[in-house]
Amino acid sequence: MNVKVICPGSFDPVTLGHIDIITRASKMFDHVEVGVLRNFSKTPSFTAEERMEFLREAVADLPNVEVVCFDGLLAEYCRERGVTAIVKGLRAVTDFEYEFQQALINKKLNPELETVFLTCNAEFMYLSSSMVKQVAALGGDISSFVPECVHDKILSRLKKIK
Numbered sequence: 001m002n003v004k005v006i007c008p009g010s011f012d013p014v015t016l017g018h019i020d021i022i023t024r025a026s027k028m029f030d031h032v033e034v035g036v037l038r039n040f041s042k043t044p045s046f047t048a049e050e051r052m053e054f055l056r057e058a059v060a061d062l063p064n065v066e067v068v069c070f071d072g073l074l075a076e077y078c079r080e081r082g083v084t085a086i087v088k089g090l091r092a093v094t095d096f097e098y099e100f101q102q103a104l105i106n107k108k109l110n111p112e113l114e115t116v117f118l119t120c121n122a123e124f125m126y127l128s129s130s131m132v133k134q135v136a137a138l139g140g141d142i143s144s145f146v147p148e149c150v151h152d153k154i155l156s157r158l159k160k161i162k
């Protein structure tokens with residue numbers, strides 16, 4: 001069976017925590033789409049094109065991973081693209097309620113669709129895109145939070161925003 005899954009997110013910007021989940025998903029499933037949500041309620045710091053570019057560079061060594069962009073309902077996107085499951089990383093108990101709610105809504109909207117949770121690597125338990133932006137804005141070192149290949153680009157863009 002050829003199983004296609006999606007790792008969805010806003011990726012504003014990509015972190016090493018995201019890459020950990022994408023890499024592990026790529027070892028479990030035949031094909032992994034990394035789905036970048038184009039428009040979300042908060043105004044993103046990076047354009048969808050930038051977020052996709054950073055991800056593409058960071059997953060370049062994973063042949064069964066494809067970076068895509070989506071808009072609207074994830075459950076609909078999955079139906080149209082023949083995606084079997086959503087793969088998400090769970091960091092802490094605080095993530096659980098929101099993720100559980102999303103998984104149930106997605107199941108209601110598309111009963112064929114499963115959600116698979118991977119526990120995050122303990123090293124990335126505290127990591128989030130908003131923390132990366134906050135640390136960078138205050139002049140801190142983000143090199144252990146984001147993929148090395150896109151570190152400079154992310155940092156220089158965040159400096160311009162500041």
Ligand code: PNS
Nearest residue numbers: 008009010011037072073074075102105
């Ligand atoms: O990285 P994030 O912000 O936690 O990702 C959230 C995301 C993109 C997975 C979620 O907001 C999403 O699926 N949005 C698409 C809209 C949708 O389908 N909403 C209904 C289910 S909550």
